[in-house]
Amino acid sequence: MGMLKEFKDFAMKGNVVDLAVAVIIGGAFGKIVSSFVNDIVMPPIGVLLGGVDFKDLTVTLREAYVAESGAEMSAVVLSYGNFIQNVVDFLIIAFVIFLAIKGINSTKKKKEEAPAAPPAPPKSEVLLEEIRDLLKK
Template sequence: MSLIKEFKEFAMKGNVVDLAVAVIIGGAFGKIVSSFVNDIVMPPLGVLLGGVDFKDLSVTLRDAYTSETGEEMAAVVLSYGNFIQNIVDFLIIAFVIFIAIKGMNSLKKKEEVAPSEPPVAPKSEVLLEEIRDLLKK
């Protein structure tokens, strides 16, 4: 029974819940960025490059053929257009993460720069300073 209790405590800690939320939001954000790249960025880029559809960019390394046993063998294709789209996806996600971290760091710096209360000396130090001052007199 204690194992279940320990697991509940672990699962309900802030860090674990925060991580789960981050993974879910990250997955959704990845889909949004992929859609943005595939549906918004790449079509105009393809038009600017002469009507190229990046999904169709590929090099056929070996054509499809029928083997001696009558079995159909698929073509071997190097789809570099999809690779280009994935690179654009990565660059956009990396840029957004960079901006988010930069924003968080600037907020932390503002908190650190904010004036804080002067440190209060412990009572023993205050007493020692008073004794020192009395001895000097």
């Protein structure tokens, strides 16, 4: 029973819960970015390149053939179009994370740079300033 309680305490700590939420949101965000790249970014690029669908960009290493046993052997292809789409996905996600971290850092700097009110001078210093001012008069 003690180990179960330890695990519950560990799992309910803020960092673990925050990490779980971040992973779930990150997965959903990845799907959104993939859809954005596949459905919005890549089609216009394909049209600009002469109607190319990036999913169809492949290099065939070996054509499909029928083996002596009669089994159909599928073609071996390099799908570099999918790779290009995944690179674009990565670049967009990396850029968004960069912007988020930059925003967080600038917020932290603004809080650190906020000037604190100067501390009130001690009573002895105030009295000495008053005496100095009286002597000047």
